[in-house]
Amino acid sequence: MYRDFINAVQKANIVSIISHQNPDGDTCGSALALYRALKLFGKQVYIYCDSVIKDSLTVLKGYENYNASEAVKCDLAIACDCADADRMGVYLDMYKKARIKVDIDHHKTNNNYGNINIIEAGVSATCEVMYKVIKALDEVKPCFDDTVAELLYSGLVTDSGGFTFSSVSSQTHAIASELKKYNFDSSAICEHFLKNVPFNTFRLRARVWSQAKFFCDNKIGMIVFTQQDFKETSTCPDNTEGAINFIRDIEGVEVAVAITELESKNSFKVSIRTSDRVDASRITMIFGGGGHKNAAGCRISGFFEDVKDKLIKACRDELGV
Numbered sequence: 001m002y003r004d005f006i007n008a009v010q011k012a013n014i015v016s017i018i019s020h021q022n023p024d025g026d027t028c029g030s031a032l033a034l035y036r037a038l039k040l041f042g043k044q045v046y047i048y049c050d051s052v053i054k055d056s057l058t059v060l061k062g063y064e065n066y067n068a069s070e071a072v073k074c075d076l077a078i079a080c081d082c083a084d085a086d087r088m089g090v091y092l093d094m095y096k097k098a099r100i101k102v103d104i105d106h107h108k109t110n111n112n113y114g115n116i117n118i119i120e121a122g123v124s125a126t127c128e129v130m131y132k133v134i135k136a137l138d139e140v141k142p143c144f145d146d147t148v149a150e151l152l153y154s155g156l157v158t159d160s161g162g163f164t165f166s167s168v169s170s171q172t173h174a175i176a177s178e179l180k181k182y183n184f185d186s187s188a189i190c191e192h193f194l195k196n197v198p199f200n201t202f203r204l205r206a207r208v209w210s211q212a213k214f215f216c217d218n219k220i221g222m223i224v225f226t227q228q229d230f231k232e233t234s235t236c237p238d239n240t241e242g243a244i245n246f247i248r249d250i251e252g253v254e255v256a257v258a259i260t261e262l263e264s265k266n267s268f269k270v271s272i273r274t275s276d277r278v279d280a281s282r283i284t285m286i287f288g289g290g291g292h293k294n295a296a297g298c299r300i301s302g303f304f305e306d307v308k309d310k311l312i313k314a315c316r317d318e319l320g321v
């Protein structure tokens, strides 16, 4: 099944691996796992991301290798967890120039932009796909070690919400079970990614949660992060992550919306989380965004009140209320 990919790896002299902008545990976990495996395989490998790797991801082994050199001329480029090619940012140019382009992903909206597309649409994480890719490589030449397992497990835990999302399948658990056979501290990973809340993040959450608004018999819950909130709690948009899940978890809430005011005026980043019944990606698609069924995002420009009203209308339409 992965023969084309393995052939391409065997023939390649220089390989580049690319994570998406505003990286998360899955894009970094899958890319760093592949980076390590290809090193063990004996390849000259580079890894890139058109964003700073935020502090919470620096527990991932090998993160310091990101962007260690300028974009290289490579004969094989591999995009990890990039729903569309634009998510590679400045590294899209390098990707396009590679002789062979590989696209490894799990987003339903992925449009097969590579020459070789290894996509399992709708599975919990790209790390779930990457597990099989690296296992296939490992059969040709041993390259699957404890660190590879730890990195893949990290991506699985983060993108599946600690194995709680509806995308979690028996395959997800089977892969997690296989990974557990390797030697690494899985509970430390869960503790770090699922429980560990920095104090300034706590202050930010306390602020926005206390001002949360609810609409349509509490079916829609909304929180707003302003630049003022960031300033007064010494935080930045990275610290918003996770706060929305608490709103979605509230009894009766079917759609949770988080609006983040960006530094450029009248520009907002929107995240949507939904209960199983509602499709978040259908809401964000109206505004040119994308994502998964229960977790999606978009950017909207305009005056805050207009943006808010448009969002509530889109949520109501999707809910049918």
Ligand SMILES: [Mn+2]
Binding pocket: 026, 027, 081, 106, 124, 125, 126, 159
């Ligand atoms: Mn992912």
